Amino acid sequence: MKIYEQVSASIAAHEIDTVFGLLGDANMYVASAFEANGGRFVRVAHEASAVAMADGFARLSGRIGVASVTHGPGVTNALTALMEAQRFPSPVLLLTGDTPAEATHLQRMDIAAVCASLGIQHEYIHRAETVGRDMNRVMRRLQSGPVVLNLPLDLARSPAIAGVDSVRPVPPTPVAGTSDLDAALGLLASASRPIILAGRGVAAAGAGAAIEELADLIGAPLFTTGLGRGLFMDHPRHLGIMGSLSNELAVQMLADADCIIAFGATLNKYTTMGGELTTGKQLLQVDNNPIKLGWLVEPAEAVVGDAGVVAAEMVASLREAEIEPARSWAAQAEKTREAIANWAPDDRGTSTTVDIRAASRVLNDVLPAHTAMVSDVGRFVGGSWPHFDQTGSGDFTAMTGFGAIGLGLAAGTGAAIARQGRGPVVVLAGDGGFIMHASELSTAVREQLPIIVVVFNDGAYGAEYMKLAAEGFDSAASYNEWPDLAEVARGFGATAHTARSTDDLRELASALGDVTGPVVIDVRLDPTHHIPF
Numbered sequence: 001m002k003i004y005e006q007v008s009a010s011i012a013a014h015e016i017d018t019v020f021g022l023l024g025d026a027n028m029y030v031a032s033a034f035e036a037n038g039g040r041f042v043r044v045a046h047e048a049s050a051v052a053m054a055d056g057f058a059r060l061s062g063r064i065g066v067a068s069v070t071h072g073p074g075v076t077n078a079l080t081a082l083m084e085a086q087r088f089p090s091p092v093l094l095l096t097g098d099t100p101a102e103a104t105h106l107q108r109m110d111i112a113a114v115c116a117s118l119g120i121q122h123e124y125i126h127r128a129e130t131v132g133r134d135m136n137r138v139m140r141r142l143q144s145g146p147v148v149l150n151l152p153l154d155l156a157r158s159p160a161i162a163g164v165d166s167v168r169p170v171p172p173t174p175v176a177g178t179s180d181l182d183a184a185l186g187l188l189a190s191a192s193r194p195i196i197l198a199g200r201g202v203a204a205a206g207a208g209a210a211i212e213e214l215a216d217l218i219g220a221p222l223f224t225t226g227l228g229r230g231l232f233m234d235h236p237r238h239l240g241i242m243g244s245l246s247n248e249l250a251v252q253m254l255a256d257a258d259c260i261i262a263f264g265a266t267l268n269k270y271t272t273m274g275g276e277l278t279t280g281k282q283l284l285q286v287d288n289n290p291i292k293l294g295w296l297v298e299p300a301e302a303v304v305g306d307a308g309v310v311a312a313e314m315v316a317s318l319r320e321a322e323i324e325p326a327r328s329w330a331a332q333a334e335k336t337r338e339a340i341a342n343w344a345p346d347d348r349g350t351s352t353t354v355d356i357r358a359a360s361r362v363l364n365d366v367l368p369a370h371t372a373m374v375s376d377v378g379r380f381v382g383g384s385w386p387h388f389d390q391t392g393s394g395d396f397t398a399m400t401g402f403g404a405i406g407l408g409l410a411a412g413t414g415a416a417i418a419r420q421g422r423g424p425v426v427v428l429a430g431d432g433g434f435i436m437h438a439s440e441l442s443t444a445v446r447e448q449l450p451i452i453v454v455v456f457n458d459g460a461y462g463a464e465y466m467k468l469a470a471e472g473f474d475s476a477a478s479y480n481e482w483p484d485l486a487e488v489a490r491g492f493g494a495t496a497h498t499a500r501s502t503d504d505l506r507e508l509a510s511a512l513g514d515v516t517g518p519v520v521i522d523v524r525l526d527p528t529h530h531i532p533f
Contacts, residue, residue, distance in 0.1 A: 002029070002157055003157070003158050004029040004030040005033045007095075007125060007131060008039075010135040011034060011039075012034065012039055014135070015063075016039075016066055017039055017040055018066070019039060019066045019067070019068050020041075020044055020050040020051075020067045021043070021050045021067055021068035021095075022068075022070070024069065025070055025071070026070040026071040026096050026097035026098075027095060029157065030095065042417065042447060043446070044410070045437075045443060047067075047074050048080055048081040048410070049440045051078045051084075052084065052410035052414065053410050053413050053417070054094075055084060056397070056411030057417055058085075058090045058414075058418075060372055060374075060397065061419070064092075065091065066093045066094075067092065067094050071097055071107050071108075071109070071111070072099065072109055075096055075109070075111055075148075078094060079114070080404050082120060082146055082148070083401075083402045083404070084407055086118070086120050086401075087401025088145075089146065090146060093146070094146065094149065096111065096149070097150055097152050098152040111148065120147075120148060121141050121144070122148045123137060124151075125155060128160060181313060183301050185321075187301050188284070188323075191259035191282060191326075192326055193329045194329075195242075195253065195254070195259070196220045196221070196223070196260075197262040198211050198228045198232070199227065199263065199266065200228050200264060201264020202228060202264040203231060205264065206393075207307035207308030208393050210315070211231075211307065211311050212235055213312075214314055217315055217323065219325030219327055219330035221239050221333035222235055225241065225265045226243075226385060228264070229388075229389075229391060230392045237330060239253060240386060242254065243271040243272060244271075244382070244532070245381070245382065245386050250340065252336075258282065260277075260278060260281055260282070261286070262283065262286065263307040263311065264287060265285075266295055266296060270533065275297055284301045286303045286307060345357040349501065350526055353525050354499060356384060356523075356531065357531070359505060360383060362502045366505060366512055368390075368423060368424055370391070371390060371391060371424050371426050371452075372423070372426070373388065373391045373425070373426045373428065374396075374398070374399070374411050374412040375396075375397075375428040376398075376408025377403060377408075378429070378432065379430065379462030379531070380430045380462065381428075382531040382532055384428055397415070399411050405436065406437050407433075407437070408427050408428065409427055409433075409434060411427075412427035412451055413443055416444070417449065424452050425449075429455050429456070431455055431456070431459065431482060431485065432461050441453075441518055441520070444517070445492055445517060449517065449518060450515040450516055452512060452515060452519045452521065453520045454521050454523060455523060457482075459479060459480055459527055460475075460479050462527065462530070464477075465479075465527055479527065484522075485498075489518075492518075493518075495511075495517065495518070496521075496522065497511070497519070497521050497522065498522045500524045
């Protein structure tokens with residue numbers, strides 16, 4: 001047995017059955033061994049996509065995502081997606097390896113130094129006698145974010161030492177306890193117009209029901225962050241996303257609130273409108289990671305603990321104190337929710353383009369119910385995210401951590417592999433992001449994945465369009481002339497449709513009811529219609 005075979009067996013022993021990758025000298029041996037032993041090796045068109053697929057797989061499955069690329073350009077091509085995984089952070093293992101010890105090797109580079117400069121964890125397989133120990137250490141470090149595993153090529157092809165490999169399961173992450181709640185409970189008891197905000201930490205902890213019970217007890221409206229979408233969908237006081245993506249009818253509730261209780265949310269500039277929404281309000285922040293408390297907005301009170309545990313303790317204490325709910329405030333929230341349900345945008349569609357808000361609302365109706373959703377990043381976010389409410393808790397994620405367009409399609413591909421047998425995955429993308437990695441449609445076609453890719457196509461880099469206009473420059477510099485995106489999709493073997501109106505989208509209802517492979521919907525938009533977020 002060679003060491004590359006030993007590493008492959010160790011990966012499988014850690015209950016990893018899927019690896020995303022692109023072969024090269026550094027990884028072709030271990031990848032081939034993994035596949036030969038029954039593992040699934042998903043071949044990709046670009047190294048960044050391998051990491052993004054592993055990231056999407058991890059986010060939608062809760063399991064470790066594994067990518068494998070070669071040394072040199074394989075690693076550098078993967079760095080943008082690796083930074084996205086780092087910012088989330090996701091348990092993504094990137095398997096690569098140093099070049100042979102030769103000063104003139106074309107692909108030589110210091111992988112450890114690159115990782116250190118980006119703040120990404122780097123580990124080695126050091127020697128033949130340490131393979132098991134090194135692999136176990138890597139698996140533990142994945143609990144805090146991505147790890148680049150460096151298996152030098154010369155070592156990989158060396159003979160393994162029998163009997164030294166000892167694979168141990170990764171211990172479960174302990175549930176954080178709670179610090180003293182007296183001050184936090186006093187803040188809650190004194191609030192007359194509280195709101196509750198839940199982030200992706202609530203979805204990850206499965207704490208939605210506990211948060212709802214607390215909201216009902218105090219009469220609070222419920223908001224989520226962008227990445228907390230899917231929580232509280234059927235609750236009568238759920239008012240959508242808090243912050244720059246709030247429905248205009250919910251903004252007054254946010255303005256009138258005197259207390260915000262935030263669970264599992266970092267309170268970034270989009271959620272708080274740069275701190276504007278928290279100014280003048282009592283802020284209580286709950287998170288199981290103390291580093292996240294007061295990271296961006298300073299709370300009046302902070303509690304370290306699991307969201308569900310803290311919410312349950314709050315409910316028990318408030319019931320014992322016989323706290324009364326804010327009934328008139330709760331009734332106002334219910335009326336606001338009804339108004340939001342009946343709200344319609346001032347349609348800005350033309351004879352050849354559709355208003356993105358109207359398009360998103362129709363798509364929300366015609367897409368299969370309870371789908372998972374993966375979003376790329378771009379101007380389209382402001383006009384689309386607030387209008388989709390068919391994803392369940394934990395079934396929405398977005399490649400927004402590093403602000404890099406183009407990772408959504410690959411992440412959606414990984415998510416679809418993680419969810420195979422549980423319905424389609426919807427990918428939201430802009431035209432620029434889609435065309436950047438459209439080649440990965442070939443991966444989705446080869447793997448026969450049920451992916452619905454919605455491309456919001458305004459023929460421009462939208463954020464740059466508006467920035468140029470605001471500063472007095474010619475916005476035409478942001479325009480792009482793409483080939484017909486539907487034809488591009490068909491060239492890769494996907495089914496494709498073009499939509500220039502809401503009627504075009506409604507006609508897709510039957511076609512989207514039973515998706516067995518990739519479908520691309522090219523939604524044509526007007527680049528001059530800007531919806532900030």
